[in-house]
Amino acid sequence: NAGVTQTPKFQVLKTGQSMTLQCAQDMNHNSMYWYRQDPGMGLRLIYYSASEGTTDKGEVPNGYNVSRLNKREFSLRLESAAPSQTSVYFCASSEARGVNQPQHFGDGTRLSIL
Amino acid sequence: GENVEQHPSTLSVQEGDSAVIKCTYSDSASNYFPWYKQELGKGPQLIIDIRSNVGEKKDQRIAVTLNKTAKHFSLHITETQPEDSAVYFCAARSRAGGSYIPTFGRGTSLIVHP
Secondary structure (H helix, E strand, O other), X not given: OOOEEEEOOEEEEOOOOOEEEEEEEOOOOOEXXXXXXXXXXXXXXXXXXXXXXXXXXXXXXXXXXXXXXXXOEEEEEEXXXXXXXXXEEEEEEEOOOOOOOOOEEOOOEEEEEO | OOOEEEEOOEEEEEOOOXXXXXXXXXXXXXXXXXXXXXXXXXXXXXXXXXXXXOOEEEEOOEEEEEEOOOOEEEEEEOOOOHHHOEEEEEEEEEEEOOEEEEEEOOOEEEEEEO
C-alpha cells in the first residue's frame, strides 16, 4: 500500500533551470494538492486539483504550474527556478471535494536552488 | 479566506506530563478540523479530527476539543512519551469556490524529555 509517492526525494538546481516534481496516489482519490513547507511558515497551498481535469491556484502559485495528468498523477513544474523556491514540497490527496475527509501526504521532495 | 493561528510554536514537556496545543480560526463556516503529526523527514499524518457537530473526541491518549462559538480548538496529549516528539499541525477546512480547502496553522514543535 504505497499511498502517495513523490519523486524525486532530493534535488539541487541552479537558478533558471526547470524541473517537474512528480506525485502519484493509489487510493483512487479525486482531489490532489501541492504544498510547500518553509521553516516557521507551516504548509502553504500552491495549487490543487479538486477532480480530474480541473486545477486551481492556492495561496502561493506564482512561479509554478501544475498538470493533472490523470486521476492518479499530479505534477508540479518550476519553469525557471529561483532561490526563493528552495523548500520542501509535499503532495497530498483526499477522497472527494465537499466531503470532510483527511488528506494523505507523501514524504516530500527537498529542493535546493543555488 | 480562512486564517488559522496556532500556539505555542514550541512546547517542551517532561515524559508523563500533558501537552496542550491551541488553534483559532476565522471563518465561521469552517466545519472540519484535523490534526496532523509530522516526524522528521516525513510527511504529515492525520492523528485525530473533529467535525463541527461534535464538541470533543478522544482516541486513547489524544483528545481534541472544539468551541465553535469562540472559534478555537485544541489538541490534548496525556501521559506524553518521547515518541510523541514531533511537529503538530492543526487545520480548518472551509469552502473556496466549489471546493473545500484546508488552511494550516504554522505548527508546534513538541519535545518530550525522557
